Amino acid sequence: MATEKIRIKDIAERAGVSVGTVDRVLHERPNVSPAAREKVEKALAEMDYQPNVYASALAYNKDYLFCCVIPMHESEAYWDEIEEGVKACTALRRDFHISLKILYYERFNSASFENIAKECLDANPDGVIVVPARLDITRDFTEQLSDRNIPFILLDSYLPDLKPLAFYGQDSFQSGYFAARMMMLIASKEQEIMMMKQLNNGHVGSKQQSNRETGFRHYMRDHFPEISIIDVDLPLGGTKAQYDKILEDFFKEHPHVHHCITFNSKAHLVGEFLLRTNRRNVQIMGYDMVPKNAECVRQGSISFLIAQHAYMQGYACVETLFQAIVLKKEVNPVNYMPIELLVKENIEFYRRTNVG
Incomplete structure (x- = not known):
C-alpha cells in the first residue's frame, strides 16, 4: 500500500487500536501504553508507512527563528556570500514560517561578541549559526545555547569540544597545504615568497586563516626549506595610498620576489x-x-x-537547521567544503551559487 494512501484509520484497524492512539504515536504524544505503542509500531512496519514530514511540518504551522552571528565586514568579502546563502535558503523555506535574524559583531572585540550573544539569546531563537570569536567567550555563548536546548552550527572554524549540531567550512590545514603545493608548481625555483597578512594587534582574522598558514608553512618546511617566506602586513582599514607605499617599498627592497600568498579574501589589494x-x-x-x-x-x-563556496556554506547552514529542527531529521555533523582551484581558464565556469 502506497504511503500517501495509508490513512490513520487503516493503521488503527491493522493494529487493533483507536484512531486517537495511532495519532498520538505518530506525533510522539504521551498517554500511550507500551502495549498499544508496540502494536502501532508493528503495524507501521508491516505497512511500510513513511510519514510525509514536509506535510506534517507545514500543517504544524509553527513559527521558527534562526539567528546568524557573523563578523561585521566590508562589501565584496567572504561574509557577503555567506549572507546571500543564508538569505536564499530562508526565502526558499518561507512556507515553513522560518525567519532569519543576522547579528554582527566586531572582530577582535570581546565585548561586541558578548553583546551580540546576549541579543541572540534574548531573541530566544530555535537555531543559531555562529562564526566563533575567541574560544572562551564562544564557549560561554554555546554553553548557554546548549543549556536552553538550542541547536547551533559552527561556521568557518571547527571546534568539536563545543558540541555543535554541525560544522561547515574547509579543512583549513589541508587547504593551506594544498595552496603551497599548487604554488610550488610554478614557484619552485624562487628564493623568496611574500605572505600578505592583515593583522589586528598582531592577530590574523580568524582561526581558519591561521590554520591555512600553518598548513602552507608545513608543506614549505618539508619540501622547500630553502625558500624564505617574508611577511607583509597591510593593516585592516588602511587606505589605498598606505597599501601602495607598503607594497612599493617591499618590491623595491625585494626585487626577486615573483610570487605572493594570502589566506584571506583580499588578494585583490596586491x-x-x-x-x-x-x-x-x-x-x-x-x-x-x-x-x-x-x-x-x-x-x-x-x-x-x-x-x-561561501554561498553554499551559508545556504547549507540554514538548510541543516531546517532539516534538524523543523523536519526532525538527522544531519551530518562535519561538512568539509571542497578545495577548488580557480585560474583564468576556468573561473567563468565556477558557479558560486550552485547548491544542487
Whole structure:
C-alpha cells in the first residue's frame, strides 16, 4: 500500500487500536501504553508507512527563528556570500514560517561578541549559526545555547569540544597545504615568497586563516626549506595610498620576489597594485571568488584562487537547521567544503551559487 494512501484509520484497524492512539504515536504524544505503542509500531512496519514530514511540518504551522552571528565586514568579502546563502535558503523555506535574524559583531572585540550573544539569546531563537570569536567567550555563548536546548552550527572554524549540531567550512590545514603545493608548481625555483597578512594587534582574522598558514608553512618546511617566506602586513582599514607605499617599498627592497600568498579574501589589494604599477612578473595566490579577486584573475595579477563556496556554506547552514529542527531529521555533523582551484581558464565556469 502506497504511503500517501495509508490513512490513520487503516493503521488503527491493522493494529487493533483507536484512531486517537495511532495519532498520538505518530506525533510522539504521551498517554500511550507500551502495549498499544508496540502494536502501532508493528503495524507501521508491516505497512511500510513513511510519514510525509514536509506535510506534517507545514500543517504544524509553527513559527521558527534562526539567528546568524557573523563578523561585521566590508562589501565584496567572504561574509557577503555567506549572507546571500543564508538569505536564499530562508526565502526558499518561507512556507515553513522560518525567519532569519543576522547579528554582527566586531572582530577582535570581546565585548561586541558578548553583546551580540546576549541579543541572540534574548531573541530566544530555535537555531543559531555562529562564526566563533575567541574560544572562551564562544564557549560561554554555546554553553548557554546548549543549556536552553538550542541547536547551533559552527561556521568557518571547527571546534568539536563545543558540541555543535554541525560544522561547515574547509579543512583549513589541508587547504593551506594544498595552496603551497599548487604554488610550488610554478614557484619552485624562487628564493623568496611574500605572505600578505592583515593583522589586528598582531592577530590574523580568524582561526581558519591561521590554520591555512600553518598548513602552507608545513608543506614549505618539508619540501622547500630553502625558500624564505617574508611577511607583509597591510593593516585592516588602511587606505589605498598606505597599501601602495607598503607594497612599493617591499618590491623595491625585494626585487626577486615573483610570487605572493594570502589566506584571506583580499588578494585583490596586491593584485590591483600589481596592475596599477604594471608589474607583470609578479603573481599572487589567494582565497575566495569575490568580484575584485575574480577580475584580477582575468587580468592576470592573481594566478590562483582557492574557492571555498561561501554561498553554499551559508545556504547549507540554514538548510541543516531546517532539516534538524523543523523536519526532525538527522544531519551530518562535519561538512568539509571542497578545495577548488580557480585560474583564468576556468573561473567563468565556477558557479558560486550552485547548491544542487
